[in-house]
Amino acid sequence: MSSPFDIEEMFPDDGDHPVRLPRRQAGNSPQGLAVTLLADYTLRDLAWLPSAAIAALLAEAQVSQTGARAAISRLVRRGVLEGSRQGRHTFYRLSRSAAADLASGGRWILTATAVPKPWDGCWTLIAFSLPQERGTQRRALRGQLRWLGFAPLYDGLWISPHELTPPDQARLGQVTGTVTVFRGRQADLDTVTNRDPLDAWDIAAIAGHYETFLRRWRPLLPQVSAGQVSGAEAVRARTEVMDTFRRFPTLDPRLPVELLPPGWLREPAREVFAAVYDGLADAAEQHVRAVVARFGGSPHTGIRAHLTTDILAGTVVPATAPSGLLPG
Structure with a gap:
């Protein structure tokens, strides 16, 4: 099983989609960080941020000015960001298509890590056939299957403990293939050749990722509760905890607890994530507003730190941005 940091797309591209969200990769990807920052603080209202403010926030995450400019430019080409120029200043915001995908993805991250319903003992198997020369379509199909919580039991045979919902079927139907x-x-x-379907997932490795996550974030909880994490540190922590936690639904797509080792850490990890992400929201929001104000943007227009409850409720992306949210 691959590391969660090797999964090519958390939001896979089906080939006809208008936006291509950046790949999730090892370390701090400037594009990934930029998307997470904008999603965490501007998704609801599609607020415009000065390019200099975005670069300053990325600099606090050790991204150079050159790296920040390159990341913004690439996100515009991908259709993730859209720009607007006013005088000597350039502003950017999430495109509506990207925002809709991110809102859907955020809700999926939290629902997929919630306590699952009792399992009925059945497996969903998807068999597919695509020639090797159709590598792009194979990657797209595998990306969609990962997104839907499937894992490869054998080459060309993927498995999940959950039924395909109508939205899942529609998403899968967008990919070319038999x-x-x-x-x-x-x-x-x-027979000794019998293979347990759960072997499609590396259970020991998943447990190790949960343990690493909890070792990293549990010690911070007393400081979060005491209000001792503020400013840039709060923004960095929220970005990092989200960027790490978002991988778990693909690693552990609500695998039946009946089949898992005792003391499975899915729920403790989710609780710690919520405590850090929600507990630092106010401090992080204040810092983002201050940085935006420093570079000529309105510090209060459309900048709101999202909570886990907002994500679960489903962010409604506006069809058109209110005029008060336009730069200037």
């Missing part, structure tokens, strides 16, 4: 879907129970064979 696909057959089954759902049923495993028939145990009295």
Whole structure:
């Protein structure tokens, strides 16, 4: 099983989609950081931010000015950001398409890590056939299957403990390829070649990622509760905890607790994530507003730190931006 930092797309591109959100990769990707920052503080109102403010916030995460400018430019080319120039200043905001994907993705991250319903003992299997020369379509299909919580049991046969919902079916239908879907129970064979469907996931590795996450973030909770984390540190912590936690639904897509080792850490990790992300929201929001004001933007227009409750409720992306949110 690959590391969560090797998963090519948390929001896979189906080939016809108007935006291509950046790849999730090892370390701090400038494009990924920029998207996380804008999603965490401007998603609801599609607020415009001065380019200099975005660069300053990225600089606090050790991204150079050159790296920040390159990241912004690439995100515009991908259709993730859109720009507006006023005098000598340039402003950027999330495009509506990207914002809709991010809102959907954020809700998926939290619902996929919630306590699952009792499992009915059945597996969904997806068999597909695509020639090797159609590598782009194969990658797109695999990306969609990962997104839907599937893992490869064998080459060309992917498995999930959950049924495909109508939205899942529609999403899967966007990908080119010959696909057959089954759902049923495993028939145990009295042979050493019998493979447990759960073997499609590296359970020990997933448990290790949970343990690493908790070791990193649990010690911060007393400082969060005491209000001792503020300013740039609060923004960095919220960005990092989100960027790490968002990988768990792909690693552990609501695998049935009946099949997992005792003391599975999915719920403790989710609780710690919420405590850090929500607990630092006010301090982080104040800092983002101060940075935006420093570079000529309105510090109070459309800048709001999202909470886990906002994400779960589903952010409604406006069809058109209110005039008061335009730069200037």
